[in-house]
Amino acid sequence: MASISSVPYALDEQIRKLIPKSKVLVVGAGGIGCEVLKNLALSGFQDIEIIDLDTIDVSNLNRQFLFRKEHVGKPKAVVARESILSYNPNIKIKAYHDSVTSQEYGINFFKRFNLVLNALDNRAARNHVNRMCLAADIPLIESGTSGYSGQVELIKKGVTQCYECQPKPPQKTFPGCTIRNTPSEPVHCIVWAKHLFNQLFGEDDPDQDVSPDAEDPEAKVDGEHSVTDTGNLLADVILLFLIKICLLENLWKTRKPPVPLSWEEAASHEGDATKEDENNVRSTDMQVWSISKCAKVFAETISLLNTDLAKRNFLVWDKDDKAAMDFVTTCANIRSHIFSIPQKSKFATKSIAGNIIPAIATANAIIAGLVVLHAFKVLAQEYEKCPSIYLRKKSVHSKFILAADKQITRANPICYVCSPKPFVHVFVNVEVMTVKEFENELLKKHLNMVAPDAKSGKSPEFNETLKIIWRGRDTTKLQDFRTHGGMPSGPGPLKVSNLQISS
Ligand SMILES: Nc1ncnc2c1ncn2[C@@H]1O[C@H](COP(=O)(O)OP(=O)(O)OP(=O)(O)O)[C@@H](O)[C@H]1O
Numbered sequence: 228m229a230s231i232s233s234v235p236y237a238l239d240e241q242i243r244k245l246i247p248k249s250k251v252l253v254v255g256a257g258g259i260g261c262e263v264l265k266n267l268a269l270s271g272f273q274d275i276e277i278i279d280l281d282t283i284d285v286s287n288l289n290r291q292f293l294f295r296k297e298h299v300g301k302p303k304a305v306v307a308r309e310s311i312l313s314y315n316p317n318i319k320i321k322a323y324h325d326s327v328t329s330q331e332y333g334i335n336f337f338k339r340f341n342l343v344l345n346a347l348d349n350r351a352a353r354n355h356v357n358r359m360c361l362a363a364d365i366p367l368i369e370s371g372t373s374g375y376s377g378q379v380e381l382i383k384k385g386v387t388q389c390y391e392c393q394p395k396p397p398q399k400t401f402p403g404c405t406i407r408n409t410p411s412e413p414v415h416c417i418v419w420a421k422h423l424f425n426q427l428f429g430e431d432d433p434d435q436d437v438s439p440d441a442e443d444p445e446a447k448v449d450g451e452h453s454v455t456d457t458g459n460l461l462a463d464v465i466l467l468f469l470i471k472i473c474l475l476e477n478l479w480k481t482r483k484p485p486v487p488l489s490w491e492e493a494a495s496h497e498g499d500a501t502k503e504d505e506n507n508v509r510s511t512d513m514q515v516w517s518i519s520k521c522a523k524v525f526a527e528t529i530s531l532l533n534t535d536l537a538k539r540n541f542l543v544w545d546k547d548d549k550a551a552m553d554f555v556t557t558c559a560n561i562r563s564h565i566f567s568i569p570q571k572s573k574f575a576t577k578s579i580a581g582n583i584i585p586a587i588a589t590a591n592a593i594i595a596g597l598v599v600l601h602a603f604k605v606l607a608q609e610y611e612k613c614p615s616i617y618l619r620k621k622s623v624h625s626k627f628i629l630a631a632d633k634q635i636t637r638a639n640p641i642c643y644v645c646s647p648k649p650f651v652h653v654f655v656n657v658e659v660m661t662v663k664e665f666e667n668e669l670l671k672k673h674l675n676m677v678a679p680d681a682k683s684g685k686s687p688e689f690n691e692t693l694k695i696i697w698r699g700r701d702t703t704k705l706q707d708f709r710t711h712g713g714m715p716s717g718p719g720p721l722k723v724s725n726l727q728i729s730s
């Protein structure tokens with residue numbers, strides 16, 4: 228038998244020497260983040276920082292194994308740090324309970340690390356870290372899972388493509404807080420309605436709790452507010468979820484608050500219904516129902532589902548079951564109306580509801596393992612050995628669940644984020660677009676421009692370099708925007724020196 232000293236090391240000497248000297252930032256301590264942190268600790272990293280904005284929810288416990296029942300309600304980053312220290316008390320590890328998009332975490336914050344590992348669940352935060360790492364020239368390993376699928380990708384300025392080099396399909400998963408507290412799109416209300424169906428009629432699943440999340444760092448509730456027991460399921464549902472959400476005052480400082488809707492109002496309200504047209508021969512499933520119709524169908528469906536439930540232990544949601552689909556359509560539309568979100572037809576709701584994807588612990592573990600294997604190569608600056616790797620469900624065509632690109636993917640030369648001369652050509656109708664809309668719709672929503680170092684005043688390039696060419700038009704409004712438009716120090720890494728606006 229070979230003695231321990233003769234067993235070869237899994238990692239070569241160069242990497243073994245680099246690991247304890249490297250400083251790593253992990254962004255997100257959720258499903259992938261917990262696995263990544265454990266892998267880092269067990270492979271000898273000595274200097275780690277973690278940032279996560281969320282607190283621990285019961286629904287996280289089945290896969291975010293650094294957290295236990297007694298940690299529910301506590302900040303993920305703080306508890307993750309404590310759990311990692313129990314693996315190895317000698318690690319230097321710092322936790323931030325905050326959003327990585329906050330102005331405190333600007334370019335200078337990122338420059339302190341040798342490597343950044345993303346373990347996030349939303350595109351806005353990913354875009355932000357992408358830009359920060361490009362600006363600070365720090366390698367970033369980007370990762371994500373969606374059900375049984377996943378992906379790991381290296382982003383290194385001047386070597387690989389960046390997170391924003393290619394347009395991405397619409398996002399399919401949503402942060403829990405958005406579903407429970409701050410829906411802004413029809414899909415958020417549809418996911419919520421589906422979870423509510425399971426909570427009322429299905430098997431108990433803490434992952435699908437629809438109660439407003441008072442632990443959301445954006446929210447704050449003063450005291451406990453109990454809801455009177457009306458003995459009426461419909462009224463209970465509306466009261467319980469609406470009163471609570473309206474009480475989370477801090478959520479509504481910068482957003483339009485939800486407007487509670489009583490049962491009486493709902494029964495007579497028309498809402499955003501498709502205009503009734505006597506010549507309209509389209510099926511009712513293709514039309515957006517009025518709120519009064521939603522309320523009527525909702526009440527009928529509840530009684531049907533209750534009768535069904537009396538015969539079985541629980542009901543299983545199925546998009547092809549009429550009552551289940553009527554419940555989700557009407558419930559999602561009533562919630563959308565309350566939150567001033569456009570309503571959807573039953574047909575559109577069905578296609579969205581059929582596409583909702585569960586989180587799979589094993590997929591997170593596999594992806595996190597690959598993240599840390601990539602990290603070793605990045606520390607040795609072997610970037611060419613880090614092509615993107617994809618995890619996918621076993622298919623009839625291939626017995627492999629992992630596939631890697633043949634080589635690293637180079638940057639898109641016209642990427643407006645990472646190309647050496649970023650260029651954005653925007654067409655706007657100056658007769659209708661206001662400066663505020665320009666800022667909110669174009670700069671923030673589409674181009675995702677924020678001012679990360681505004682507080683520290685360390686990224687003044689936006690005002691200096693933004694030149695808007697306003698062909699033959701009155702520029703007064705846009706000059707106002709440049710000087711007082713609320714973007715004091717600009718988008719940090721995204722230089723828009725030759726942004727052109729054409730009417
Ligand atoms: N802007 C941000 N700054 C810091 N952390 C963030 C930010 N956006 C998201 N996160 C964190 O990224 C993590 C992503 O993990 P994960 O996808 O497992 O989400 P989750 O909310 O814990 O689980 P689920 O969405 O499945 O309920 C979460 O812990 C979330 O709080």
Ligand SMILES: [Zn+2]
Nearest residue numbers: 389392642645
């Ligand atoms: Zn790019």
